[in-house]
Amino acid sequence: MTPRSARFLTLALGVAMAAAYTGSARAADKGTILLGMQCDRTGPTQVVGTALCPGTHDYIDMINAQGGVDGWKIEADEVDNAYTVPPAIAEYERAKQQGAVGVMVYGTPQTEALNQRLEQDKIPGTSPGFGIAASADGKYYPYLFPIAANYWSQGAAAVQFAKQQLGGSLKGKKIAYIFYDNPAGHEPLPVVEQLSKDEGFTLQTFAVPPPGVDVSSQVLAIAQQFRPDFVIDHTFGKSPALVIKGLQQNGYPLDKVVALVWASGEADILGAGGWKVAQGYNTMQFAGAGENYPVINEIKAFYKKAGKAPPATMASTVYYNRGVFQAAVWVAAVKNALKLSNGKKPTPTDVAKGFEMIKDFKLGGLVPPITISPTDHEGGGWVRIFQVKGEAFVPKTDWFRGYRDLVVAKEAKIAEQMAQKSN
Amino acid sequence: MFHSETGVFKTSYAADMALYPLPVARWTVAALAAVFLVGVPLLFTPYMMTLLNLVLIAVVGAIGLNILVGSTGQISIGHGGFMSVGAYTAANLIVRLHLPFWLAIPAGGLMAALIGIIVGIPSLRIKGIYLAVATLASQFIIEWTINHVTWISGGIEASIQVPPPSVFGVKLVTPTALYFFLLFFAVLAIVATLNLMRSRIGRAFIAIRDQDIAAEIIGINIFKYKLYAFAISSFYAGVTGVLYTYYYGIANYEQFGIDVSINYLAMIIIGGLGSVLGAIFGAAFITLLPEAVRLFLKHYGSMVFSQDAVLRIVPNMQLILFGGLIIFFLVVEPEGLNRLWRNIRNYFRVWPFSY
Numbered sequence: 007m008t009p010r011s012a013r014f015l016t017l018a019l020g021v022a023m024a025a026a027y028t029g030s031a032r033a034a035d036k037g038t039i040l041l042g043m044q045c046d047r048t049g050p051t052q053v054v055g056t057a058l059c060p061g062t063h064d065y066i067d068m069i070n071a072q073g074g075v076d077g078w079k080i081e082a083d084e085v086d087n088a089y090t091v092p093p094a095i096a097e098y099e100r101a102k103q104q105g106a107v108g109v110m111v112y113g114t115p116q117t118e119a120l121n122q123r124l125e126q127d128k129i130p131g132t133s134p135g136f137g138i139a140a141s142a143d144g145k146y147y148p149y150l151f152p153i154a155a156n157y158w159s160q161g162a163a164a165v166q167f168a169k170q171q172l173g174g175s176l177k178g179k180k181i182a183y184i185f186y187d188n189p190a191g192h193e194p195l196p197v198v199e200q201l202s203k204d205e206g207f208t209l210q211t212f213a214v215p216p217p218g219v220d221v222s223s224q225v226l227a228i229a230q231q232f233r234p235d236f237v238i239d240h241t242f243g244k245s246p247a248l249v250i251k252g253l254q255q256n257g258y259p260l261d262k263v264v265a266l267v268w269a270s271g272e273a274d275i276l277g278a279g280g281w282k283v284a285q286g287y288n289t290m291q292f293a294g295a296g297e298n299y300p301v302i303n304e305i306k307a308f309y310k311k312a313g314k315a316p317p318a319t320m321a322s323t324v325y326y327n328r329g330v331f332q333a334a335v336w337v338a339a340v341k342n343a344l345k346l347s348n349g350k351k352p353t354p355t356d357v358a359k360g361f362e363m364i365k366d367f368k369l370g371g372l373v374p375p376i377t378i379s380p381t382d383h384e385g386g387g388w389v390r391i392f393q394v395k396g397e398a399f400v401p402k403t404d405w406f407r408g409y410r411d412l413v414v415a416k417e418a419k420i421a422e423q424m425a426q427k428s429n
Numbered sequence: 430m431f432h433s434e435t436g437v438f439k440t441s442y443a444a445d446m447a448l449y450p451l452p453v454a455r456w457t458v459a460a461l462a463a464v465f466l467v468g469v470p471l472l473f474t475p476y477m478m479t480l481l482n483l484v485l486i487a488v489v490g491a492i493g494l495n496i497l498v499g500s501t502g503q504i505s506i507g508h509g510g511f512m513s514v515g516a517y518t519a520a521n522l523i524v525r526l527h528l529p530f531w532l533a534i535p536a537g538g539l540m541a542a543l544i545g546i547i548v549g550i551p552s553l554r555i556k557g558i559y560l561a562v563a564t565l566a567s568q569f570i571i572e573w574t575i576n577h578v579t580w581i582s583g584g585i586e587a588s589i590q591v592p593p594p595s596v597f598g599v600k601l602v603t604p605t606a607l608y609f610f611l612l613f614f615a616v617l618a619i620v621a622t623l624n625l626m627r628s629r630i631g632r633a634f635i636a637i638r639d640q641d642i643a644a645e646i647i648g649i650n651i652f653k654y655k656l657y658a659f660a661i662s663s664f665y666a667g668v669t670g671v672l673y674t675y676y677y678g679i680a681n682y683e684q685f686g687i688d689v690s691i692n693y694l695a696m697i698i699i700g701g702l703g704s705v706l707g708a709i710f711g712a713a714f715i716t717l718l719p720e721a722v723r724l725f726l727k728h729y730g731s732m733v734f735s736q737d738a739v740l741r742i743v744p745n746m747q748l749i750l751f752g753g754l755i756i757f758f759l760v761v762e763p764e765g766l767n768r769l770w771r772n773i774r775n776y777f778r779v780w781p782f783s784y
Contacts, residue, residue, distance in 0.1 A: 047744040063740065085723070086744035091677065091684045092483045096720060099479040099604065115683045118588050122678030126602055138586065188576065189587035189683065215573075420585060 036077040037351060039340055042085070042101030042109035044116065049088030050243065053273045055112065057322035059084060061329020062110070064317070065301070068308045069337055076344050078351070080337065087112060091119050102127060107340070107357045110332060111137070114190055117150070124149040130339070130358040134332055135267050135292055139193055142384035143421035144362070151361050151383045153335050153376070154292035158413045159387030160266045161194025161238070163290065165201045166408025167264050167391055168236040176207040182234040184224055184249060186241045187213040194240060194266065197416065201409060210234070218245035225252030239265040246270075247277030250284050261286035264391065270295075271324040275394060287394040288402060293331035293373050295324045295392045295399035300370035301334070302327070324399070327372060334369050335361075335376070335385075374405035387413060446627055465612060470605050478604035480720060485611040486672045487712035489618045491696040492705055493665020496622060498694070499703035500631065501658035502638030503552050507564035508666045509690035510571035513682040515541040515667025517581050520589040520680035530594040534614070534671045541667025542660040544571070549659025553652050568687055575682045588681035591674055607676065614672060618665060622705050625661070634658055638703075699755055701765025710766040714758075722750045 043062065046055035062082060070079045083106065085097040094116035101109055108130040111117045117137035124131045125148065133141070134154040141147035142156050155163065169176050183198055185191040195211065202209035210232050212224040218241060228237060229252075237258070239249050246269035254260060265274075270289030278284050289295065297303075297320070309316045320326050342360030343352035352360070364378045364385070374388030387407050392399035407413075437452070439445045449455055473481065490512065497503050515537035522528040522536055548567040552560050575582050583589040593600045594610060601610050625631045633654045636644035645651050674680040692715060700711020726746055730739045762769045 045744075047741065048748055059740070063737075084740055086747065088744065090688070092716065093719065095677070096476070096479050096483060100476040103474055103476045114586065115681050118586070118590075118679045118681055119677035119684065122590070122593070140585065189582075189681075192576075193586060424585065424590060 036074075036079075036349075038079045038081045039075070039351065040101070040104060040106045041080060041082045041336060042098060042106040043082040044087045044094055044097060044110060044112040045084050046089045046112055047086050049086075049090065051089050051113070053243075053271070054268075054325050055086075057319045057325035058329035058332070060317055060319045061326040061331075062333040063329075064305050064308075065330045065333035066337070068305055069333075071308060075337055075341050076349065078340070078344065080340065082110070082333070087116060089113050089116075091115050095119060095123075098123060102129060107343070107352055107354045108132070108336065110336065114138075117141075121147070121150055127354070128358070129354040130361060132332065132336070134328065134335075136190065140417055140421040140424055142382065142387070142417045144380050144383040145418075146421040146425040147383065148380075149358055151358075151378065153361075153378065153383070153385050154331070155267070155387045155389045155407075156384055156417075157190065157193035157240075157266070158197045158416060159384065159407065160290060160389060161197040161240075162201065162410075162413050163387075163389045163406065163408035164194075164238045164264050164266060165198060165205070166406070167288070167290075167403065168238070169205065170403075171262070172235055176205040179207045179236070180232065180234040181207050181209050182212060182228045182232055182237045183209060184212040184214065184221075184228065184237060184239050184241060186218055186243070186245060187215045190242070191240055197409075197413065198238065200412065204412075214241055214245050218243050219248070221245055221248045221252055225249060225256060229253055229256035229258040235262065237263040239263055239269050241265075242268045244277070246274040250274065250278035250287055254278070254283050259286065260284060261288065261393070264288040264290060266290050267292055267389070270392075272322045273325075281394060281397045284394045289324075289392050289394070289399060290389050291324065291392055291399075292389055293324075293327045294371060294390065294401075295327065297323055299327070299372040301330060301372050305330070331369070331373050334373070335364065335367065338364050338367055382414075384417075448623060448627075470608065475604045478608050480717060482604060482608055482611050482676065484713045484716045485608070485615040486669060486676060487693075487696065487716050488615045488709050489672060490666055490669035490693055491700065491708040491712040492618050492622050493662045493669065494693050495697045495700075495703065495705070495708040496625070496634070496665070497658050497662035499697055499701075499707070500626065500638060501634040501655065502641075503549075503655060503658060504557065504561045505548075505564040505659075505662065506561050506687070506690050506694065507548060507566075507568035507571070508663075508693050509685040509687060510568040511541040511545055511663040511666035512670030512673065512685040512689065513571055513575055513680075514544050514663075515670030516674040516680040516685065517575060517589070517682070518667070519671040520583075520591050520674055521581065523591045524583075524589055530610075530671075530675065534668055537671035537674075538664040538667040541670065542664040545659045545663025545666070546656050548663075549656050552655045552659065565687075568690060572682055572686070582682070586681075587683075588679050590679050593678065594675050611672060611676070614668065618668075619705055619709070626705070630654065630657060635703075695755065699758060699765055701767030704767045706770070707765050707767030710770065714766060718754060719747055719751055722747045722754075726750075 045059040046052055047059060066080050066082050069075060074080065083101060087094040087097065098109055098120055111120055111131045111133050114136045117133040120131060121138060128149060130149050130151060132151045132153050134152065137152055139156040139158050141150040142152055168181060172179055199209060212228060214221050214224055228234065239246065241249055246265060253263060267290050270291060275281055275284045306316050339357050339360035340352065342363040343356035346356045346359055361378050362380045364376060367376045376385035378385045388405045390405045391402040393402040494508050497505055518540040519533040519537035523533050548564060551563045555563060576587055593602050595601065601607050633649045636649055637651055637654055641651055670685060673684065696711035696715045697708055699714055701707025723743060726743045730743060734742055758766065
């Protein structure tokens, strides 16, 4: 770095801090609690970020307008990491320097790269629905909070759902597992394989190589040759839409398909050719889909009061609601942390403990009954299946968990292994 | 730097070829050393340190790629792959055999060099855009292999966690400690490359780049030297991969995708092909520009847009400005930032007596 750019950065940083100070002086009675927030409004997974991040902001803005958390305003300092790692590291350090009490991480590689720093700086971070599956075990990952069902829980829940749909037994049945051929795509596989032995069903896997813009041969093999009783779809990006469309065109009934959480958005349905095409498609969610929740109505009322129309991104309910979910869990953690710090500004450790005090947190049905404990950072691993019916996602099941014992045992085992290795 | 060469007479070949041809250059180096060893650690905040650290890692990779592309005239769109090779080699050695960093780093580099030689073999027969496609294929082959061979990838999300490097029992974890660690390797890469390029091997590289048939006629073994270039360049890439692994605390091939390969190409094209200083400029430019644009828009964007719009616009403006500035700099000076710097220097060299 040349001295000149260093000076520029110092200047810019000075301006940033000045802005933060004037902001907090104006804003609240007690002050501002800063959260780092990483997003991806650009980059390969922007379809998620463009709806998720506004959801998080809207909820936090609403809480602030209602007087904040016990008088404290919350500021989520958003940065776009475009699903790349170097900015994620730099922005984490900036958030830390500015006194952030926690960071909402976005992206699996980013979570992995920040994990050691979070632990060393004792700053909590969240990775809802992605990240390191083993981090569900809080004993070995004390500062990382997946707060939602990880890939193992999702895989187990998918098998459970298939079992329920196929009349209570999987013996002799055939299940196809179509997945994006990257590490995250492989992740649920060991659980599903284990269950195929335990439950006695035939499992065949179909890999979609990145960038996943052609799934025709896999879809054909599933619908025409393998002819399974059930399909588990764990694809990302452009592929889910193509899988839906392909299976539909080949006459495979979509109500015998269950998609894991990143193949379950409105964008996937619309990309497949609209709601009409996707009738019956089962989607797995860790936060509720649709608009019919008290908290979403509150946000709409909040917009109305400000004299504005609700943003268009709200129509992408799956990702928007996940953004609200993420914000709500953070707010709950900060609230708990304020109890620990007796109303003073909480430290990052307080917030981490605040997470572990979250109990039966439902947010009016938008989220499952999450309970986070020092050992369980996943919050129970709850999911819910929503089926495409008409032009909406309709709940098909209640919040449930599949093969919880198996998943927990695996989480503990792998977490221990990984902790041993890295020491 | 800015200084006059009046009164400096070289009387031997050795003096002409010296790393510092002018006495004043020694002072420049001493001043730079003082700035980077004392000034920077004292004045920089941890956040600025983090940015600088990312630049230092990028410097190593960019210099390495520049040896291949800028100096030898071969092309590689697969350097991200070589970085993963280095990263996973080192991570496996660190985790399974508990090797210290001073063994893991060269090991990662050597393995990457070996793979680089294999990838470089087609360069004897194909050139230019064809070679580009061959190296692109290597990127995907390496990614596929790591993804599917759990013996290499560790099995869990294809990533291996590694402990931080330790020197004499002290774990390097703070940005400042890591800064000195990375600075050492960046300086090593710079000095090694400066020396390489004035050696017999370096001159052979340049001869091949300028006119390969002529080079062959004057007795340069093109096959051998092309493979040297691939090996050396991939060695640097492998080391870069290991440095990233230590810096992130984890080896993960998704951190070294095709976008990284292209980013490194962008660094050396903007910085200036075939020069060490150019690679340094390019690495700094590409790493810091998005951050500078973001900070600028964040604090001055609200004058034009509403706060809500800023959040939506900043990431996209960042991309637009990033692309725009790259085009601007290349239009202003097609030979890169290094040439821009040399023009400024040449102006001041004779200033104020420019006639």
